Amino acid sequence: MIKAITFDLDDTLWDIWPVVERAEALLHDWLMARYPRIPEQFTPLELRELSQEVIAACPDIAYDRTRLRKEALWLAARRANYVEFDVEGAFAVFFVARNAVEPFADVRPTLERLGQRYTLASLSNGNADLRLIGLYDLFAFSLNAIDVGAAKPEPLMFDLACQQLAVPPEQIVHVGDDPEHDVLGAAQAGFRTVWINRIGRDWPGGSRADAEIVSLVELECVLANWGS
Numbered sequence: 001m002i003k004a005i006t007f008d009l010d011d012t013l014w015d016i017w018p019v020v021e022r023a024e025a026l027l028h029d030w031l032m033a034r035y036p037r038i039p040e041q042f043t044p045l046e047l048r049e050l051s052q053e054v055i056a057a058c059p060d061i062a063y064d065r066t067r068l069r070k071e072a073l074w075l076a077a078r079r080a081n082y083v084e085f086d087v088e089g090a091f092a093v094f095f096v097a098r099n100a101v102e103p104f105a106d107v108r109p110t111l112e113r114l115g116q117r118y119t120l121a122s123l124s125n126g127n128a129d130l131r132l133i134g135l136y137d138l139f140a141f142s143l144n145a146i147d148v149g150a151a152k153p154e155p156l157m158f159d160l161a162c163q164q165l166a167v168p169p170e171q172i173v174h175v176g177d178d179p180e181h182d183v184l185g186a187a188q189a190g191f192r193t194v195w196i197n198r199i200g201r202d203w204p205g206g207s208r209a210d211a212e213i214v215s216l217v218e219l220e221c222v223l224a225n226w227g228s
Ligand SMILES: [Mg+2]
Pocket: 008, 009, 010, 011, 012, 176, 177, 178
């Protein structure tokens, strides 16, 4: 019997990439007004890709997307010969815009219905702020990689969710879009798994999820079929 459902956030409850690209463009404009040598030297995409250099130099902070963004901005500032740089101001521009997401139309109505029967929680590798997004009230609690100190598919976030839910993993369903982070990670932690594939991707290989859906509305059918 399923008692709880955990949800990934980015690309599960809203499209993230158009929002990230817009946030990066706004940050680029902000830098142009204050630290013009940075955007003259780096496109928005090149600024994003500096995170990979940071990860290569400091793999132990790879789980923390906020810290990665800030370190990448510092790297760009140094390469553009700025000794002083308002990294918090720059990140704030990105962060506010990054949280201007539009949840898919099925999210609030479905989660409100599911919340009457199951305990709901969110498990994210990203740095979304559910209060800013307006979905905070739907979840009993929310865990992210920064607070936990490890990203999915590592088991820690799933194990902490079990503890907080006080429910064994086989009574929890995890719903997410990422075959590795969400489906493999949750399966290894003993959860039931649902792959949400809103854009018709092919399964990349490996063990498939226990169920596959294209919208959250179908999740209620899946749960009913499982007798939950
Ligand atoms: Mg995702």
